[in-house]
Amino acid sequence: MNPDLDRLQPYPFQKLAALKQGATPPAALGHIALSIGEPRHAAPAVAREALITHLDGLSGYPLTRGSDALREAIAGWAGRRFGLPAGLLDPQHHILPVSGTREALFALAQCVVDRSRQPAEVFMPNPFYQIYEGAALLAGARPRFMDLLPEHGFLPDLDAVTPAQWDRCQLLYLCSPGNPSGSVMPEDYLVRVLELAHRHDFIIAADECYSEIYFNDQPPPPGLLGVAARHQGDFNRVVVFHSLSKRSNLPGLRSGFVAGDARVMTAFHQYRTYHGCSMAPPVQAASIAAWNDETHVEENRDLYGRKFDAVLEILSDVLPVSRPDAGFYLWPEVPMDDERFARELFARWNITVLPGSYLSRDTAAGNPGRNRVRMALVAPLAECVEAAQRIRAFLTDH
Numbered sequence: 001m002n003p004d005l006d007r008l009q010p011y012p013f014q015k016l017a018a019l020k021q022g023a024t025p026p027a028a029l030g031h032i033a034l035s036i037g038e039p040r041h042a043a044p045a046v047a048r049e050a051l052i053t054h055l056d057g058l059s060g061y062p063l064t065r066g067s068d069a070l071r072e073a074i075a076g077w078a079g080r081r082f083g084l085p086a087g088l089l090d091p092q093h094h095i096l097p098v099s100g101t102r103e104a105l106f107a108l109a110q111c112v113v114d115r116s117r118q119p120a121e122v123f124m125p126n127p128f129y130q131i132y133e134g135a136a137l138l139a140g141a142r143p144r145f146m147d148l149l150p151e152h153g154f155l156p157d158l159d160a161v162t163p164a165q166w167d168r169c170q171l172l173y174l175c176s177p178g179n180p181s182g183s184v185m186p187e188d189y190l191v192r193v194l195e196l197a198h199r200h201d202f203i204i205a206a207d208e209c210y211s212e213i214y215f216n217d218q219p220p221p222p223g224l225l226g227v228a229a230r231h232q233g234d235f236n237r238v239v240v241f242h243s244l245s246k247r248s249n250l251p252g253l254r255s256g257f258v259a260g261d262a263r264v265m266t267a268f269h270q271y272r273t274y275h276g277c278s279m280a281p282p283v284q285a286a287s288i289a290a291w292n293d294e295t296h297v298e299e300n301r302d303l304y305g306r307k308f309d310a311v312l313e314i315l316s317d318v319l320p321v322s323r324p325d326a327g328f329y330l331w332p333e334v335p336m337d338d339e340r341f342a343r344e345l346f347a348r349w350n351i352t353v354l355p356g357s358y359l360s361r362d363t364a365a366g367n368p369g370r371n372r373v374r375m376a377l378v379a380p381l382a383e384c385v386e387a388a389q390r391i392r393a394f395l396t397d398h
Contacts, residue, residue, distance in 0.1 A: 007137045008354040011130060012358040019343050023357040025350035034375040037329065040221065041249040041303055044296035050282075050289035051253075057281025064273045066097035070284045074257045076148065078242075081211075082226030089225065093262040094235060095280050096269055097287070100254040101209055101241040102131055107175070108239060109135035111271040112203055112264065113170050121165075124173040125156050125281050127180055127359035127369045129207065132173040145361050146369040154181035154331075158192055166200040177210040177221055180331045180359060182324025184214075184221040191227060199236040199249040203264060206240040209256070212247040214326040215308075216301050221326050225259065239268075246328075247297055248290045252356040255279065255287040304328050307377045307384045314388035318395045330375040331356070335398065341376040349390040 016035060025031070065071070071091035078089055089095070098104035113120055113136075122136035126145035136143045144165070146156035156174075174193065176185040185193075197204050206224040214220055228238045243256035258268065279287070290296075308323050311330070315321050321332045334341040338355035345351050354376075356369030377384050 002033060002138070004140065006139050008134055009130075012354060014355060015358045016342070016352070019339055019355070020346050020352070023343055023347035025347055029350040029390070031350045031352070032379060032383050032390075033352045034377070034379070034387055035354040036067075036378075037246075037376045038251055038378055039246055039249040039328075040378050040380065041300055043249050043253075044290060044293065046289040046293050046296070047086065047244075047250060047253070047286040051286035052282075054282045054285035054339060056267055057285065059199055060281065062278040062281050062284065064278045065269060066279055067284050070097055070279075070288055071133075073291045074259070075286040078223075078225055078259060081220070082223045082229070084225060088229055089235075089259065090231050090262070094265055095257055095259045096265055096272065097255070097257050097284065098241075098272075099256075099277060099279055100245065100251075101207065101243045101256040101258075103130050103131070103277070104256065105205065105241055106135040106138075106256050107271065107277070108205055108258070108268065109139040109141065109171055109273065111268050113139035113141045116141040117170065119168055120170055121168040122171045122173065123156075123161075123169050123202075125175055125178065127356065128173070129175060129179055130359075133361070136171075142167070142220075143361075145363050147194070147363055147365055148178065148181060148183075148330075149368055154178060154183040155185060155189065158189075158196065165198070166196060167263050169200060169202040171203050171205055172197070173205045173207060175207040175210075177208075177213070177324070177326035179207075179210065179327065180329045180354075180356070180369075182210075182327035182329055182331065184325040187222045187227055190222060190224055191231050194224075194228060194232060194237070203237050203239060203261070206238070206242055209243040209246055210327040211242065212301070213304060214301065215305050215323070215329050216298065217305075218326075225337045235262070237261055239264055246285060247300070249296075249300060250286075250290060253283055253286060255283055255290075303381070304377065307381050310381065310385050311377060311388040314385070314392055318392050330377065331372055333372050333373070333397070336371070338369070338373050341373055341375050345391065345394055349394050351387050351390055 075091040120141040124132040239260040245251040354374040356372030360369030
């Protein structure tokens with residue numbers, strides 16, 4: 001067996017299941033899950049109809065590169081969303097469709113990490129999406145964790161990394177809007193990251209899967225494609241990841257895209273050809289319809305905004321919570337150990353939240369997720385309100 005498999009840690013939800021084992025919540029209370037970031041709003045009709053209409057596409061093998069129509073739809077959406085100059089994002093050379101960005105975030109490290117350069121290091125935020133760590137380990141690299149702390153706006157502290165440490169970086173994972181904090185990296189911050197990538201010779205993997213979950217009264221979060229276009233005129237060292245899962249409430253469709261540096265995209269396409277990754281034609285048709293429609297995305301944002309308003313009104317005077325920059329998570333500090341909070345909340349009120357320490361790793365400064373929990377406001381509005389009322393009662397009892 002691959003010995004690197006032994007370096008993988010249990011997934012957060014495995015730890016959560018073990019934590020809850022033996023706890024029996026009141027039978028009269030229905031379970032409310034705030035632990036997993038799985039959208040539960042209705043899938044858009046335009047995507048469902050396109051999927052059904054194109055089922056005859058199942059009779060043929062799809063291309064790893066996807067159809068021209070899909071890549072053109074993606075290029076059109078990205079161009080509109082990030083204000084790209086016409087023709088700069090070339091559908092033929094800069095874009096690859098992927099079966100959900102989770103597999104692509106993992107696969108990129110396998111493609112770009114050079115094991116002969118030791119120590120090979122992959123930098124990532126902490127807390128983080130655990131796929132980043134697993135990708136680094138199975139690529140033969142060492143993860144370097146960059147703590148996300150409130151005093152730095154829950155963004156990686158770029159100044160805490162020495163030039164010698166940056167020189168060991170081959171790949172930097174970023175997540176903006178952030179999971180779990182919802183913090184958005186401003187344009188000047190992303191410009192600094194680009195400068196570091198060129199100075200120290202590494203690739204930026206920008207996970208922007210929450211970029212379309214922001215508040216309709218706020219400007220959209222900047223994206224690295226747009227920042228690179230404005231500040232360097234190309235996508236050199238830039239690879240971005242986008243998904244229909246959160247944007248369009250289509251997690252089961254497994255559809256997203258990777259875009260950026262043409263040299264990296266060429267190598268990634270070759271890797272994926274051997275890996276056997278391709279998107280089914282009906283899924284491609286549904287994806288085209290989703291990327292070409294913004295009405296359902298605006299409605300989606302409105303639903304999340306209403307849930308945040310309602311939940312924060314209930315909780316704001318008993319828990320340090322505030323509206324995040326973007327995304328659909330709350331990341332509050334809790335008045336006890338995060339594991340104890342999660343287990344007791346489940347046992348007494350039948351609500352599941354995710355302990356923050358399960359999303360983080362210990363560093364010299366401690367575990368930046370400890371004594372925090374992640375709450376995903378993905379349930380319907382009424383369930384979110386009920387959950388907030390139960391959490392309020394739980395906190396008041398303490």
